[in-house]
Amino acid sequence: MRRTGRIIRKRRSPDNHVTTPRSRPAVRAAAALAAGALALSLTACGGGDDGDDDKGGGTGGTENTVTLPELDGASLEVAAVWTGAEQANFKKVLAEFEKRTGAKVTFVPAQDPIINFLGSKIAGGAPPDVAMLPQPGAVRQAVEKNWAKPLGAKARAELAENYSPGWQDIGTVDGKQYGVYYKAANKSLIWYNAQVFENAGASEPKTWDELLTAAQTVYDSGVTPFSVGGAEGWTLTDWFENVYLSQAGPEKYDQLARHEIKWTDPSVTEALATLAEIWGKKDYVAGGASGALQTDFPASVTQTFTGGDQPKAGMVYEGDFVQVNIGETEAEVGTDAKVFPFPAVGDAPPVVSGGDAAVILEDSEAAQALVTFLASPDAARIHAGLGGYLSPNRNVPASAYPNDVQRKMAKALVDAGDDFRFDMSDQAPQAFGGTPGKGEWKALQDFLKNPRDIAGTQARLEADAAAAYGN
Incomplete structure (x- = not known):
């Protein structure tokens, strides 16, 4: 299950890698999203409506805002790496499309990396009609392999109506629109067990030093501070990206994302040393390094919110989608x-x-209709109401989200407009930034196991990056 920034508009470099303009003021990007993120403190937030419906995810709309064709007898396959509740919720969106068109849609579970999965399906002559691709690099790769088909006029019209130019741009390759960013994520959040914090006398930190203080306070109360889903390397890249972006700054972030500076750069040294203050601290990670490396992402969440005030850990880092997994426990968000x-x-x-x-991989009236539906507020409204989901669609009403927490997160995302930075590993060639057991995922898993080996980790990261980027 690959999860899906700091928001900034992308362009393409001559070598086809995703790039970001150096001239865009980083402070504006930080202010737009950080202001929204800072409103996410849940001390006073529950599941109720704060009466602010028109100020959240968009401008509202009627129940059905897009006209869909009659597709009786048509069948479609949609592939995605989503599992568990995330998959189940998406199937409810597909069920609404079936109801409105008469088409039959089958969800095809995919494996990471999805490009490899699709390659095997295409080689076997059975590609899915539509695939949900979690990286801009994967979209470009699908285009370069002549797998992806351009969006039709109706899908493009929905995008223009509902999405900011920046979100349209990252689905564009060589001037043609190929992708509809149906799902977005704010990946800069730390979730915590409220009873653990209350018992320990810990408070919500605003700085890294305050986070270390809170962690020690939780530890002193008898609870391990952090749960880390190290079995899935993408969670570790997300940890690194947050530390690196804040510490090194957006210019360096952009340069490292494009491999214009090496992973042996001193800024990477500093970020890894900072991570080691948690990953390398004895008894700060549930199960130790070996336990964390056997803990997948869902378990890293559920073990933080089961066991009452004596869970396996007091905090877990990851994005807004953590709510889906919290929903599998008895804990209530807020x-x-x-x-x-x-x-x-x-x-x-x-x-x-x-x-x-x-x-779209197999072009047809039905495939175009489905992607048009996914670009509309109608589809996003259904998924939003189920929780654990954010849409970059600016015309999804705030009232579609089930609680004040998600309304604030959606507002922060939409209010950022075109000022955003995307997940760094998702911008990288998939061989480096998106393949289990290889590249950045594997190097950071090894670093979690041995946080003292900063120089060796940097050397491995640089060697793998150089091979993947071809420089």
Whole structure:
């Protein structure tokens, strides 16, 4: 299950890698999203409506805002790496499309890396009609392999109506629109067990030093501070990106994302040393390094919110989608499970985002209709109401989200407009930033196991990056 920034508009470099303009003021990006993120402190937030419906995810709209064709007898396959509740919720969106068109839609569970999965399906002559691709690099790769088909006029019209130019741009390759970013994420949040914090006398931190203080306070109360889903390397890249963005700053972040500076750069040394203050601290990670490396992402969440005030850990880092997994426990978001923005390591707190784009592989009226539906507020409204989901669609009403927490997160995302930074590993070639057991995922898993080996980790990261980027 690949999860999907700090928000900034992307362009393409001559070598086809995703790039970001150097001239865009980083402070504006930070202010737009950080201001929204800072409103996410859940001390006073529960599941009720705060009466602010028109100020959240968009401008509202009627129940059905898009006209869909009659597709009786048509069948479609949609592939995604989503599992568990995330998959179940998406299937409810697909069920509404079936109801409105008469088409039959089958969800096809995919494995990471999804490009490899799709390659095998295409080689076997059975590609899915639509795939949800979790990286801009994967969208470009699908285009370069002649797998992806351009969006039709109706899908493009929905995008123009509902999405900011920046979100349209990251689904564009060589001037043609291929992707609809149906799902987005704010990946700069730390969730905590409220009873653990209350018992320990810990408070929500705003800086890295305050986070270390809170962790020690939780530890002194008898609870391990952090749960880390190290079995899935993407969670570790997200940890690194938040520390690096805040500490090194957006210019360096952009340069490292493009491999214009090496992973042996002193700024990377500093970020890894900072991570080691948690990953390398004895008894700060549930199960130790070996236990964390056997803990997948869902378990890293559920073990933080089960066991009452004696869970396996007091805090877990990851994005807004953590709510889906909290829903599998008895904890309630806003009361038992609360959240604070990832603390500032440097001058400003980081906000990192990502997303999943719907891309057509088998062009047909039905496939075009489905992607048009996914670009509309209608589809996003259904998914939003189920929790654990954010849409970059600016015309999804705030009232669609089930609680004040998600309304604030959606507002922060939409209010950022075109000022956003995307997940760094998602911008990298998939061989480096998106493959289990390889590249950045594997190097950071090894670093979690041995946080003293900063120089060796940097050397491995640089060797793998150089091979993947071809420089």
